[in-house]
Amino acid sequence: MSSPRFHQYEIPFIEQELLKEGFRVDDILKLCDLHVELFREVLASRELKDVPRGHPLDLLILENQEILKWSEALGLYASLL
Numbered sequence: 001m002s003s004p005r006f007h008q009y010e011i012p013f014i015e016q017e018l019l020k021e022g023f024r025v026d027d028i029l030k031l032c033d034l035h036v037e038l039f040r041e042v043l044a045s046r047e048l049k050d051v052p053r054g055h056p057l058d059l060l061i062l063e064n065q066e067i068l069k070w071s072e073a074l075g076l077y078a079s080l081l
Helices: 010-020 025-044 056-080
Strands: none
Touching: 010 025, 010 056, 025 056
């Protein structure tokens, strides 16, 4: 699957434009989850393979995913202020 290439800093600007057009923050967060799913294949090639569930690296990866999700949400809320 081919997808458009965005610079990592373009996505927050696009999200801010969606907010200005009336999108709700919750809807944009759902789009963030979709965005992650769309790029999972690309990201998988960069991920560590065969990390056992419960291994410290597994925990680190899961924590990092949550941190990224929450930081994006906080960025959206901050842009509203």
